[in-house]
Amino acid sequence: MRANLSLLGVAFIATTLSAASVHAQGWLADRSRAEGSGIRLGNFELHPGVGAEGGYDSNVFLSENPQDSPVLRIAPHLYLQTLGAERSGDAGPPPVEFKAGVSGSLKHYFETQAGTNIGAGQDAKLTLRPGAIVTFELSEEFKRNIDPFTDPGVQIPDTVPDPDDPPVEETPADSDLSFARDQLSLGARAQLGTPGGVFKAGLGYKFAIDHFEADEFAANRANSHTVSGDTSWEFFPKTALFWDGSVTRNNFINSTDELSLDEMAMEPSLRNDSTTTKTRLGLNGGLTARVGFTLAGGYGAGFFDAGDGFEAVLAQAEIRWRPEETILWSFGYDRETTSSYQGNFVRMDRIKTGTQLMLGGIVVIQGRVELAFLNFGVDPELGERDDMQFLATLSGEYRLVDWFAITAEANYWQNFTDFVYVNELGEEDAAKYKRFEGWLGVRAFL
DSSP states (O other), X not given: OHHHHTTHHHHHIIIIIGGGTTTSOHHHHOHHHHOOSOEEETTEEEEEEEEEEEEEESOTTOOSSOOOEEEEEEXXXXXXXEOOHXXXXXXXXXXXXXXXXXXEEEEEESSSTTOEEEEEEEEEEEEESTTSSEEEEEEEEEEEEOOOOSOTTXXXXXXXXXXXXXXXXXXXXXXXXXXXXXXXXXXXXXXXXXXTSSEEEEEEEEEEEEEESSGGGGGGOEEEEEEEEEEEEEEETTEEEEEEEEEEEEEESSBOTTOOHHHHHXXXXXXXXXXXXXXXXXXXXXXXXXXXXXXXXEEEEEEESXXXXXXXXXXXXXXXXXXXXXXXXXXXXXXXXXXOSSSSEEEEEEEEEEEEXXXXXXXXXXXXXXXXXXXXXXXXXXXXXXXXXXXXXXXXXXXXXXXXXXXXXXXXXXXXXXXXXXXXXXXXXXXXXEEEEEEEEEEEEO
């Protein structure tokens, strides 16, 4: 049934749609746009702001049988940082840099069971001795996402029911099932570089918690440990050779450790702990003053405590063209393999293009189109699956004055697949869906 397995939709959004920030106002996804001139508080700058939008969502629950609704969205934010370059002048980098912020997102759906939900975001980063030969960074980030990703009117079993067990009552249509997902990460990084920054090498560690608040999705609660490294060598003024790599241990609180394939088929909602490793080598730079590029290739592998693992070639290719200082266009291709909620992993090939324009210093327009092809590893219960996803997003902002703007946004995405879920009662639910969002509003910021 969709409710049990289409948590997969969460992974789709996280991996293939995150760059377009389709669930958050554009200025929250891009802090440089969210911040105005700021308010000076001693050696710090304070940047408050709030936005309010009315919109329409054609498919709130990402279903083949969509439920639409008008939506109200309100998003305040408050950012604090050490003085920026404009206020610090030519004093050079300070011995300590600090940035922190909090944001919220209240969403009210007028015509579905989704009701009113409150999301939140918070982050902080402390940099010791920025620009020095040895630099240290400490970072922390918290996100609470509340967007629906499945049908709330269906009971979600933890396992396939035993025929001898009493029947499970279905959740009523006015269920208050929570879709809230809390993600917390804590990181540390050390960097060694030459005085001019020609060569840099870094080593980092991150601990992350992924928590689904509803007990119905408890099988997906997890934590992870990641050790990462990176180097870059700038051998031309605008071109650098880079390498990055990581090893991640992902632990599910409810996993299928030490279960056979037959036992896994009887526990489809449980997850497998894993160790994944990735490494890339590439070039990032400029062909001319107006044309830039990124070209990288690498290797990834996943080792799971039960079920199939993976080996994959990783790739990234992108070209960027800036015909004018206020216009940027990019076109690229990614090949990636990530963990999945169906089977152990999903392979993704993605073609993407995007543009950014600023007109007259008061109008900002951003657009993005992506086409992704996904292939899932074998699931012991459901078998193989191939999907194609299409995303198009367009946003604009007109600044009436330095601290007040009118905003507009439109998003469309569609999942094409022949895959069909079949529950224990033999009922079918197609995994394909399409969705449109449109928004119009205002925001004030300092």
